[in-house]
Every structure is written in structure tokens, then in C-alpha cells.
Amino acid sequence: MTPIVLVGLQLIGIVVIVLAAWFLGKKLLGYPWSALGWGVLAFPLSQVFRFLLIYPVNLLWGAIFDAHTALIATTLTLIATSGLFEETTRWVVMRFWAKRTRAWRDGVGFGLGHGGIEALLTIGSASINNIVLLLAADQILKAVESQQNPEATEAVNQQIDAVHSITAALAGMSLYERILAITLHVAMSVLVLRAVREHRWVLWLAAVAIHIAFNSIAVGMMQLGPAAMYSAMTVSTLALLWALLKGPLSRKAVETKPAEPPLTA
Numbered sequence: 001m002t003p004i005v006l007v008g009l010q011l012i013g014i015v016v017i018v019l020a021a022w023f024l025g026k027k028l029l030g031y032p033w034s035a036l037g038w039g040v041l042a043f044p045l046s047q048v049f050r051f052l053l054i055y056p057v058n059l060l061w062g063a064i065f066d067a068h069t070a071l072i073a074t075t076l077t078l079i080a081t082s083g084l085f086e087e088t089t090r091w092v093v094m095r096f097w098a099k100r101t102r103a104w105r106d107g108v109g110f111g112l113g114h115g116g117i118e119a120l121l122t123i124g125s126a127s128i129n130n131i132v133l134l135l136a137a138d139q140i141l142k143a144v145e146s147q148q149n150p151e152a153t154e155a156v157n158q159q160i161d162a163v164h165s166i167t168a169a170l171a172g173m174s175l176y177e178r179i180l181a182i183t184l185h186v187a188m189s190v191l192v193l194r195a196v197r198e199h200r201w202v203l204w205l206a207a208v209a210i211h212i213a214f215n216s217i218a219v220g221m222m223q224l225g226p227a228a229m230y231s232a233m234t235v236s237t238l239a240l241l242w243a244l245l246k247g248p249l250s251r252k253a254v255e256t257k258p259a260e261p262p263l264t265a
Helices: 003-029 033-064 067-097 104-135 137-145 150-164 168-198 201-222 226-245 251-256
Strands: none
Touching: 003 033, 003 104, 003 150, 003 168, 033 067, 033 104, 067 104, 067 168, 067 201, 104 137, 104 150, 104 168, 104 251, 137 150, 168 201, 168 226, 168 251, 201 226
């Protein structure tokens, strides 16, 4: 298949996966659409506040460190803030706004909304950008070359080469990675739900730590190759699935203990 067909299928694939998860989850669990909607809101909201912080911080790393050290510091900042801001936003939304999102199924719906919209925005925007590069590569390259900026021209050339080298395996693995990420978001949403239901801030802290650990494993194992990275992420996700179905994040574990009365705001 040609690169543009693969990218197009990748875009269609993520839309199908997310919509199937939303509607199938609704049919099987019966969560209210409002729970899913709050999750859809939570992800972009978390990123607004996150990037307000990391943009100046990453500029600071570039100013005080050499290029290699700055890259490491930037990567660590991205990993740490992903867990901190997404789990904190989840807690704030559930605690103060989504006050009817208290049942286990509501937490699952919230997580599907959060993870689903992230998948649509990340894969969707990347796919659209790649399609534009494939369809208008010559025009884009000429426009960049006219600016007489060799570094920018080289960067665009590298992007175009990368898109032309995409394979079915790469496209498929990107979709698989999103499925794993959505599972993470479901598990963390249920964990934060427990934190809100039981007024236990330590559970919010656990969600932050697990989220950071999950991303750290992915980035760390990436250095050993795609097979090692996806194997580690799969094992981690299976552990989260066990927690959701049989362990501390299962319906029985969450709803056995009654929700505490709301704290006064």
C-alpha cells in the first residue's frame, strides 16, 4: 500500500476504535454520556495548564544546559507533568464538577472519554499533518527553501522522508499503543474515582505515580527497540486490566465501600 493509503487507514482506524469503545462501553455498562463527556473535557483541560508550565520550563533547560542535557531534562519534564496534570485534572473535575460521577461504570466511561479524545487528537492531528505533507510536499519544500534556512529545510526533508517510509506495521502499532493508553486512562480514572469517593488523597497520589511509571517504562524501553517497548507496555496494561476486572479497581472493590458524603467546598 502507498503511504497516503496507510495514513488514511490509520486515521480511519483510530476513529473506529474510539467510537467503538465509547458506544460498546455504553451498551455493556450503561454509564451516562455525561461521565464520558467529563472525561472528554478533562484531557484538553489538563494540557492547557500543563503546557503553560512546561513551555517556559523547557526554555529554561535550553538556556542553562547543553543540547543533550536539555533534551533529557525536557523528556523528564514531559513524563512527570503528564501524570501530575492529567490525574490532578481528573480529580478536580470529579470532585467539583462531575458530582454524579461516582459509580464504577461512571469511572470507566470517564476514562474512555479521556483516553479516547487523546487518541483522536494525537493520531488524528498527526495523520492529517502527514496527509498534507504527502499531497503538498513539493510546495511546502519550496516555501521553506525560499526562506533560505538550511536547518528548516533539512527538518522538512526529514519529515517528508519519514512519512514516505511509513509501513503497515508502524501504522498498526501506533493504533495498538493508543489502545494501551486508553486502558491506562480507564484504570487511572477509576483509581481517582476511588480517591474522590473515599476522600483518600493517597489514591490520587498513587494515580500520579502509576501514570508517570507507565510513561517512564515506555520511554525507557524504547531505547531497547520497539519490541521491548511494546512488550513492557503490554505487560503493564495486563496488570491494569487485572486490577479493573478482579483487583482493587474492580466494580466490587470500588462499590463495596459506600461513597463518603461530599466535602464542603
